[in-house]
Amino acid sequence: MRFSTLLSTLAVVATGASAANVRSADSSIAASLTAANFYGSPIPPWEPGHHPGWYYGKGPAPSGIAAVLSGLLCDILDLLPFCLHCPKPPHPPPPHKPPPPPEFSQTFSNLTCASQDDSFQTFGLVDTIADCSAMCDTVSGCTFFNTYHDVNGKGGSPLLTCSLFSKCLTASSADNCGGQSQPDGSIDFITNSDGFCKKKPTA
Template sequence: MRFTALFAVASATISAVSASTLDFSSISLQSLLGGIDVSSGNKYGAPKAPWIAGSTPGWYFGSSPSKFKTLPCLSGIICAILELFPDCLHCPSAPPTTPSPSDGYAQTFSNLTGATQASDYMTYGLVDTVAQCKAMCNSVNGCNFVNTYHDVNGKGGSTQLTCSLFTSCHTSADADNMGGQTQPDGTVDYITNSDGWCKQ
């Protein structure tokens, strides 16, 4: 609901004032997003890495934004707003609908029960497909590796893929986050279908 209000305010503001008279230097993106900081300094909305208790995804990129009312959903008018702020998360280009072996990534591991845990963590969010996670990496400066996985019972019970971005490439040796965090509802999360992809 918070982002519905954001869209209404942003649309009204943009349509009421011509772009040439707007002074964006005095507008805080964080205030537009209801207090969420999606700058690079705040790990694009996910300052706590996914293996840290109490972490939450910073964003959602996929075809079901209505499922994620508390996250910045990277589609529609939000993309135009984010483009006005250079040091923040930006919407990626739509990935191809058909996977391609020549998409610029090489798989380093597949179908593990552990997710990458490393100090070069950049951000994480939720996606519907591996291709969408790769598109996110392509849109974040310095990203060279993606780890997609299902965090069963974690991330608020979401069935979407978790998409973690890193600056360096990783192998299965770094996929040592097995979950094990007790969730607010008493369940314990665990990792399935963990895949690693290194940008070539």
């Protein structure tokens, strides 16, 4: 049995969806979101030919990204412990109790270069820093995340790049400063690069 067929079968059983609703495309996307494939982004963002592996947020799906982490795809991924998972909404704090302290400490902010390191795990696009933090919470071994605007076209984009790493990094790792030629003739550049180290790696 092909892996995508197995995924479709599992999704039908676990979610109660009809076979017609479990698209083979969703199964194929889920099968590509493994650690061995850097969760859909095998080329890191500082290398030529890189492409975000996924999108997590509330906005419309970015053009060219198949793995939009919502809906049925999340249901399929929940069945597969070795794949990327969609973040779960945080539990609200009990009444009259302060929220817990943040799990991350900021190691740098507002740089014009992004982190690059051999501990790279994956990267995608998010709407907010909080969304990237939530993604780090879903990836085993994630210890550090870097958010930034990669301005890689004349039109720009409001989305943040979210890169995840298994080692805590500092500003000294931020030496990916863009400068790559884009299809529209522009040169990409990086703004608003922020780094956050997790106090305890994701299990």
